[in-house]
Amino acid sequence: MSDISSLKEKIDTRTFHLFLLGVITGGLYFNIWMYKTFTALEEVTRIKTISPMLFTIYLVIIGNITTLALVPHLYASILWVALLITLFVIAINWCFQARRALRAYALAEHNFELRMGLFYTGLFGFYYINYCINTLPRAKQKHENKNASNNPPENLQATGD
Numbered sequence: 001m002s003d004i005s006s007l008k009e010k011i012d013t014r015t016f017h018l019f020l021l022g023v024i025t026g027g028l029y030f031n032i033w034m035y036k037t038f039t040a041l042e043e044v045t046r047i048k049t050i051s052p053m054l055f056t057i058y059l060v061i062i063g064n065i066t067t068l069a070l071v072p073h074l075y076a077s078i079l080w081v082a083l084l085i086t087l088f089v090i091a092i093n094w095c096f097q098a099r100r101a102l103r104a105y106a107l108a109e110h111n112f113e114l115r116m117g118l119f120y121t122g123l124f125g126f127y128y129i130n131y132c133i134n135t136l137p138r139a140k141q142k143h144e145n146k147n148a149s150n151n152p153p154e155n156l157q158a159t160g161d
Contacts, residue, residue: 004110005137010040015131022126030126031059034094037129041098045105049097054090061087095125102132112143 013033021029038049050058061083068080099121106114114136120128 004106004140007040007044007105008134008136010044011037011130011133013130015127015134018127018130031062033126033130034058034091037098037133038094041101045101045109047101047104049101050094058087058090061090092122092125095121095129098129099132102129102136106136106140110140112140114139 011033013036018029018033021033035055038055041047041049065080065083065087068076068083096118099116099118103114103116106112114132116128116132124131
């Protein structure tokens with residue numbers, strides 16, 4: 001069984017820092033974070049979240065969106081919007097795959113059910129995945145404390161007169 005905090009240590013990004021770096025770099029840092037996260041997720045959980053080919057296509061789409069944004073033509077604008085929607089779908093799909101991998105990892109390796117909301121995964125995407133990775137050790141500790149309070153030690157005998 002691996003240490004629950006190993007994934008957090010491999011990624012090592014606070015959610016607020018992810019937000020700031022995303023804003024400062026105009027969203028480019030999300031690509032670096034996504035690559036770092038999906039490789040760490042696959043290494044720790046042994047569950048594939050995105051193929052390297054699809055990630056390459058994701059990056060190519062970003063490059064094409066950047067190029068098409070400069071072309072002042074109706075068809076370029078339509079293609080730009082279509083690529084932007086495709087990019088959004090790939091990113092959200094990856095977030096749900098990462099959610100599935102995190103939940104399966106917590107259940108299989110550490111015997112607790114990680115609670116991750118579908119709504120928050122869809123709404124906050126990368127931020128929510130990063131937040132859940134950072135709170136994995138705390139979630140496991142909370143689960144262990146809950147089980148310890150529900151299951152008192154059996155070796156204690158009640159003495160009464």
